[in-house]
Amino acid sequence: MSAKSHPLMSLKNVSKIFGSYAALKNVSLDIHPGQVLCLLGDNGAGKSTLIKVLSGFHSPTSGEIEFDGDKVSFESPRDASDRGISTVHQFGGTFPLMSLGRSFFVGLEPTKGWGPFKRFDRKFANGVVVEQMQQMGITRVTDGDRLVGSLSGGERQVSAIARAVFFGAKILILDEPTAALGVKEAAHVLRIIMQAKHRGIAVVLVTHNVSHALTVGDHFAVLIHGEKADDFAKGERTREQITDLMAGGEAMAELEAELASLTGNIKQVLD
């Protein structure tokens, strides 16, 4: 899908002020179906605040949000999720002591029976969760009664993404999904992100990892101190340019030289 397709969601000059601190300043951003938008930025740059605005946790102090061409204002995360905006938090946002079947359907429990006899349909839920996990490459899970806590970090991310896709997410917001994962697990999560994109889902990926962003991203936005410092499509910047931008505009080469001389000084003292 080309960048010329109509955006599914747009932020127009969105600011978010906390007291006297502007966490976001006039940020405009387009989110397209079937594309991965990577949100990059150093700690405190405003990435979390931005995804909280997208997912209805915060309303903007000023600016507008458009969804499917309509101006919208989300009063709560529920409003955003009703539009198909689904957020997966850093550790998969699940409950370690809950079964996989229960946690997959939490808040949307399938029931059987009626009236006072209505109860959670465990068999159905477990069947769905195992099928979805298998489809997403987690083949070792064959029992939906297993506890969420028994999954690895990558498997939790993948199952949270599977859940969002199963319930029809149109926009999937992923907050540092590969942080703290090993190489293989991170690759699995990135593959699942590509699958979601190919289904036409708009993915917003927040990451510190430039390599991961470059592997799956179609479009990139870099935040520095709450402002959008750059916005570009795949192939329009080099890895070095992106890394420098993420370091807040300071050239990484200079920082590295400074570190090298510091290390030299420490070595001299120790010798």
Ligand SMILES: Nc1ncnc2c1ncn2[C@@H]1O[C@H](COP(=O)(O)OP(=O)(O)OP(=O)(O)O)[C@@H](O)[C@H]1O
């Ligand atoms: N509820 C709040 N009240 C006051 N200040 C806030 C609030 N939420 C965020 N901030 C401030 O806004 C700035 C941006 O924070 P944010 O969490 O969005 O950054 P971030 O880019 O997600 O950083 P990180 O990668 O460390 O999570 C920070 O200085 C933070 O202290």
